[in-house]
Amino acid sequence: MAYNVLIVEDQDIPRELFEIYVNAGDRFRHLLSISNASAALSVCKSNRVDLILMDVMTELDHSGLDAAEEIKRQFPGIRIIIVTSMPEYSWLARAREIGVESFWYKDGHKESILDVMERTMAGEHIYPDETPLIRIGNTTNRAFTERELDVLKELITGDTNAEIAARLGVSIATVKSHILHLMEKTGFKTRTELVSEARGLGIVIKPKERK
Numbered sequence: 001m002a003y004n005v006l007i008v009e010d011q012d013i014p015r016e017l018f019e020i021y022v023n024a025g026d027r028f029r030h031l032l033s034i035s036n037a038s039a040a041l042s043v044c045k046s047n048r049v050d051l052i053l054m055d056v057m058t059e060l061d062h063s064g065l066d067a068a069e070e071i072k073r074q075f076p077g078i079r080i081i082i083v084t085s086m087p088e089y090s091w092l093a094r095a096r097e098i099g100v101e102s103f104w105y106k107d108g109h110k111e112s113i114l115d116v117m118e119r120t121m122a123g124e125h126i127y128p129d130e131t132p133l134i135r136i137g138n139t140t141n142r143a144f145t146e147r148e149l150d151v152l153k154e155l156i157t158g159d160t161n162a163e164i165a166a167r168l169g170v171s172i173a174t175v176k177s178h179i180l181h182l183m184e185k186t187g188f189k190t191r192t193e194l195v196s197e198a199r200g201l202g203i204v205i206k207p208k209e210r211k
Helices: 012-022 037-046 064-074 091-098 113-121 146-155 161-168 172-186 191-201
Strands: 003-008 028-034 051-055 079-084 102-105
Touching: 003 012, 003 037, 012 028, 012 051, 012 113, 028 037, 037 051, 037 064, 051 064, 051 113, 064 079, 064 091, 079 091, 079 113, 091 102, 102 113, 146 161, 146 172, 146 191, 161 172, 172 191
Parallel strands: 003 028, 003 051, 051 079, 079 102
Antiparallel strands: none
16 A cells, blocks of 8 residues: 655745655655645645655745644644755754654755655654754854854844843843854854844744744
């Protein structure tokens, strides 16, 4: 019996490639491709879905991780592979918390998506050890501490240090210290430059920015 595969991907080229991979053999059957993660649950309710290839950032700002969480709640037997090209630091941990079976980066992953699909359906959980290495200024994303990344993500909002401190439950002095360390590591002269580069590279992405 072939496994029915739902593809959730809003970009044409990756979606077409996934369809080719799914149709390459007799183990999988392409059920449907959609561009909006919010529609995935409805597809699961009206069809037999065995596996979902779920992008994180989909059409109309709907998050694939949010959709995956609801699907796992209602249909725990459906297996999900999160697929993304963005190195946002928090997504790996959240996917594990949700109970997503596997996680695959579109760029630079050592294993093919077809191999990950096969192994996922065989009961394995396939996750990369860490996010992709991305150079930012004079350093890389792996040089930042998790707390520095938390602060960097909040800087995207444009809020004041006091507002960020309140949201993270730390002092204003602590926020200032983390910002200083971020500036020193990257070599950027202004926080605007720092935020612009981090956001453009996908190192930090606020939920409201998902597309």
